[in-house]
Amino acid sequence: MNLFAQLQHEFLQRHVGPDEQETREMLDTIGIDSLDELIDKTVPKAIRLPRPLELPAAVSEAEYLRQLKNISLGNKVSKTYIGQGYYDTHTPSVILRNVFENPGWYTQYTPYQAEIAQGRLESLLNFQTIVSDLTALPIANASLLDEATAAAEAMAMFFNLLNRSHDKLDRPKMFVDQEMYPQTKDVLVTRAEPLNIELVFGDYKTAVIDDQYFGALVQYPNDKGSVEDYRAFIEQVHAAGAYVGMATDLLALTLLTAPGELGADAAFGNSQRFGVPLGFGGPHAAFFTCKDEFKRHIPGRIIGVSVDANGNRALRMALQTREQHIKREKATSNICTAQALLANMAAMYAVFHGPQGLKNIASRINVLTQTLADALTAAGQELVSSSFFDTIVIKTDKVAAIKEKALAFNINFRYFPGNLIGIALDETTTFEDLADIINAVNLVEGAVSYSLEEEKVLHGVPAELVRTSDYLTHEVFNKHHSETQMMRYIKFLENKDLSLNTSMISLGSCTMKLNAATEMIPLSWGHWSKIHPFTPVDQAKGYLQIVKELEQYLSEITGFAACSLQPNSGASGEYAGLLAIRGYHESRNEGHRNIILIPISAHGTNPASAVMAGYKVVVVKALENGNIDVEDLKAKAEQHAANLAGVMITYPSTYGIYEESVKDIIDIIHANGGQVYMDGANMNAQVGLTAPGYIGADVCHLNLHKTFAIPHGGGGPGMGPICVAAHLEPFLPGHVFGKDTTGDSNWQHGVSAAPFGSASILLISYAYIRMLGPDGLEAATRYAILNANYMKARLQNDYPILYSGANGTCAHEFIVDLRPFKKTAEIEAEDIAKRLMDYGFHAPTMSFPVAGTIMIEPTESEDKSELDRFCEALLSIREEIKAIEDGHADTKNNPLKNAPHTQMAVITSDWDKPYTRETAAFPLTYILSSKFWPSVARVNNTVGDRNLICTCEPTESYMQEA
Known part of the structure; x- marks a missing residue:
């Protein structure tokens, strides 16, 4: 190999462990002459790809970073006041350097082995404490995927508690206040339909809740920024025997009466503004908290306090019998991946600032919002609401002119239907920024005058909703406020955890491979980290280029026609894939097909996802050698042929073998009218050698945090995009803002809050593919x-x-x-x-x-x-x-x-x-x-x-x- 070819393949040599001499020694130990011979003996000839992958040639690390820097300039970093659950924030440098950019924190595995995970378990316990204290609800989990899916989890939890049978619903209705975020309402629609939940959208002030309802959801502060008092409404819902969930904002709760104090049964939201970059939508840690009576039903992981064999305090993941890996089709949630790394960042942010520091940040935002409101009303603008925390909405007939001037000032506002403009301030907003905002809105020449009056703190918050209770009183939130203390606390916790920078983590089906530094570095660049997910499309050209190219790469790798990058976990990808199958059957007037065959060896998320998608699970036996029992599958496919929706299989199998009968299995399902869903957990053994589409499957989800090098982050983030055959492409998930983001008005409802899920970490998988190239990807599978x-x-x-x-x-x-x-x-x-x-x-x-x-x-x-x-x-x-x-x-x-x-x-x-x-x-x-x-x-x-x-x-x- 010449010098230039070596440079092109330098990343392959750094990613793959064994060198040429080690490879020879390892083959000798196995008793095989060559790597080609090993592959030929292992991967059935009938499923081998007939040609190499058609992907761009590999580039060096330095060349990749240069190219990506140029692509990043397609993203325009503006002053963005869109809000809607996403806000710019200052990530404290001590957290950026020592957590976000530190492999000692981002390469840990999920803390199933608690004895070597006490550091992140303590940090996640801190996160739960923050959430519980600020919401005034006693049970909190260690994070969920995003605010919209957390709302859906609240809906599902309430629904399952009050509807014992999904065939005959006792309480089919869920009330959703019209002033919840649009992306949340969209995901609720997606999740409600397969379960036959009837969503009723309306104004909580005039809603009539009776015994047909199992629950209600409201936003606090709401979509227009208004701070509403929900006490009477909550009492009405409770009087009907139903439950109330409240979407909320942790920073706002330092100033506002907590949901638990208002009577809510559960609260949820996004902790992103606690120091986590915008990243075009993620990853961010959603939070979820509830009353004690729900502790065995709350979705996601709970970190709990226990003792060790010596009687000393020790932490662990508690109540795991609730999880889908154990309950399978009886689980009420398929949540597997949390957002642990981002929850840890948010927890560290609160530890560093402490209760008074958080309150100071919130108060400063509120004072600036009040100053802005006063200046705009003095100039004749009409405010939609007189109460607010950080967001005001004005009503004007000059929207187009204001938008044009705002863009000239490099400002993004939120533009509602009906001549409304939203302006959401955040931690990064300065007193000087107000001048540009006011000038853009007022459409007048010359400077404007306005003054900052700090005594106006909480002027926008109704007196009856001003918080009076304490929070974050524990010592951990009141002692680490200098950088020296904070640095040492982070290191103290890191040292308790075993991660990939300590030793190999050989977890089957979880693929704890190298997360290369070059893949990770760009995540901190401002042109990637500071982009709002709902920013105008012409300001996100860099992201949209990455999205388009990565979709093409993953489609080629899987042998499918199309790809959606929206699902933000493997379990979410499973669900989205099953919805695509459901949509396809319904389009052919075969919506009655509701049976999914699932091998007994399948991941626990498979049956849980199937039930969430409205299917009934029929279990298929396994043989003594670990293979799927093809005769049992054939018999059950024929028995249920009239109602067969499909099968969920993993390939290679969960037993670590390439089943020779995989094509027979696919043919049996297709012959009986079903579709084939392939779980992508073991894609690490397919890339470049075979492909789900080539084998004959119809849809496959990919765990980017496994095969495609996104770090596990101590239990998340993950991404679970789906790739589909051409006939399923019309049923890929869309987004409520899909028309504005993609230019396509023909879309399905969304499965996550942001159009492209946790978009910023897509850069990691993009880098992995670009630096390995087609030959390197195949070599990784071989090794x-x-x-x-x-x-x-x-x-x-x-x-x-x-x-x-x-x-x-x-x-x-x-x-x-x-x-x-x-x-x-x-x-x-x-x-x-x-x-x-x-x-x-x-x-x-x-x-x-x-x-x-x-x-x-x-x-x-x-x-x-x-x-x-x-x-x-x-x-x-x-x-x-x-x-x-x-x-x-x-x-x-x-x-x-x-x-x-x-x-x-x-x-x-x-x-x-x-x-x-x-x-x-x-x-x-x-x-x-x-x-x-x-x-x-x-x-x-x-x-x-x-x-x-x-x-x-x-x-x-x-x-x-x-």
Whole structure:
């Protein structure tokens, strides 16, 4: 390869772990002559792509950054006062540098292994406390996807509580106040229709709520910026036996009476203005909080306080029995990904500013809004509402002239139907900015005069709605206000967490691959971070170019005709794909097709998403070898042929094999009138070698936070776009502002709040594809398969490997069966998972898809030395198990049962274990040079569920522990 070709492929060499020599050694261990031979033995010939991917050639990292800088200039950074749930904000530099741009925070996995996740768990507990305190509701979750889908989750929660059967609804109606945000109302329409919920839009002041309603939703402050007193309305709804959810603004709640104090049952919204960049719509952390009676029904993850094996305080994800992975089709939500990284940023913002700092920011915005309102009314403008927090709306017959002048001032206002103009101020608005706003609106020549009167604080807030209660009284929000303190607090928490900058995270089906710095850097650039999602399209040309090109790339990679980037999580993508199938059937007058076949091995989100989309789930059996039972599928497809909507399958299968029968499965479904949905969880083993569209599927969602390098962020963000065959393209999700954003007036309702979901992180996947190019993408897939088969070869003589393909190989992941050790040594999968922490590793995926197993996926990004290090850890653990089997170690008191071992446990003078401290903490020599210490011992999963605490406890509890 010449020098210029090497430069073009430099990213491939940096992304893929093994070099040429390591590749040869790994193939020798497997017993195969070449990588081509391994691929030929692993991927069925019948599904191999007939040609290379037609994508742009790879570019170097430096060239990519240069090109992207030029594209970014197509985005115009304006003074934007659109509001509507999105606001410019100042991200404190200490948070920008130490959280947002820090792989110690953005490469962590979801905190299922709590002992090595105490840092982000504490930060998420802080987030829950902020939400609970400001809303005055006791139960909060650790974030949702966005405000619009959070509203839909509130609707679904209320609906499921008051309608025991979806076939015969006791209470079919939901009232939605007309002054909720348009994008929220649009998503509510999407989510209501499959469940036969009847949405009633109207004015809450004149609404009549009776026993046909299960709930009501209102906005506070509302879409026009007005601060309304909902007390009487809430009483009316409660009198009818229904529930009330309130969309709200956390910053406004530092000044306004809290939803819980008004009587609301649940509150939700977007925490974006707590220091999280606009990013053309995301990612941002939505929040959700509710009364205690809903704690077993609230969607999403809850961080709770428990204790560890030594009786010390420890955090964990609580009440996981609510989750879709366990409840499957009986789940009331398919929420899997949260927005943990962004929730952590918002939490740090509140910790840094503290309660008084937040109130000062809110008060400053309110004073500027009052000053603006006074100046405009003095100039003869008519305000729609006399109450407000940060947003005023004027009524004028000169909208076109004002818009023209505002654009000349580089200002974006919000333009409502009916001659209304909205102006929403934010943290970045200055006193000097008011002059440009006033001049743009007044259409007069020359300067205008206005004055700032700070004593007018809360003048726009009705006296009966001024907040009087305290919030954020816990010590954590009142001590980290200097940058030194804040920097150390962030680092203190980071050190408690194992992330990719510590060691490989070999989670099967979760694909924890390299999140390259060059992919990440542009997210902080102002021309990407400061663009409002509803900005005029001619000011977002850079974003729209990225969107268009990425849609084309993903369509080519999947073998489909079209793509939607709107779904902002994998589960959201599943739902959008199922809605496309639903829309297609309805367009053919076959809306009665309501049966979805789902293999028993499918992800828990699959059946949960199907039920949300209005389908009935029929489970298909699996064979002993892990394959789908084709005969059972055929029988059930024929049995339900008249009503068959489709099937949901994962390929390669969840068992880590390329099923030879996949085309037969697809043909059976199509022959019986159904459509084929392919879960994209394992796309990491398809790219460049095969494709869902080529295999014959109709729709596929993609986890961009898996295959396409978006970081997991400690439990989110994610993106779940869908790609579809041509006949499903008309049924891709649209957006309420689709006509303005895309120029297309023929659109479906939306599935998320912003037109392109969490648009800013699309840059990461775009970079991944552009810097790898078609050859690099295929090479990444090949090396994912090589790494998995190498580890399988190293482990298979000591551990039983559960499934293999027709030629004895696996795909990009494989399952290790740990069940025999329960009989021979009383050792369970959890014991091995916790012991791996002592070796410096995060456990592979536990007990999925088979209980008592671990599923290992090394990804293409790990080199041979790291794969060997992990294998040596598992082989050493096998020797520890053998010691128990041979009677040389106690079945109850051994390194596995006592794992993980904390630093405090090892240094105590009170050591009473029948094995050495060295065995506990340094079982292999490599650990001596780089020891990661779990910060707590094994967490008690029962205590926290029996006594749920999901906010920061009183400071005294920490003192007692110390």
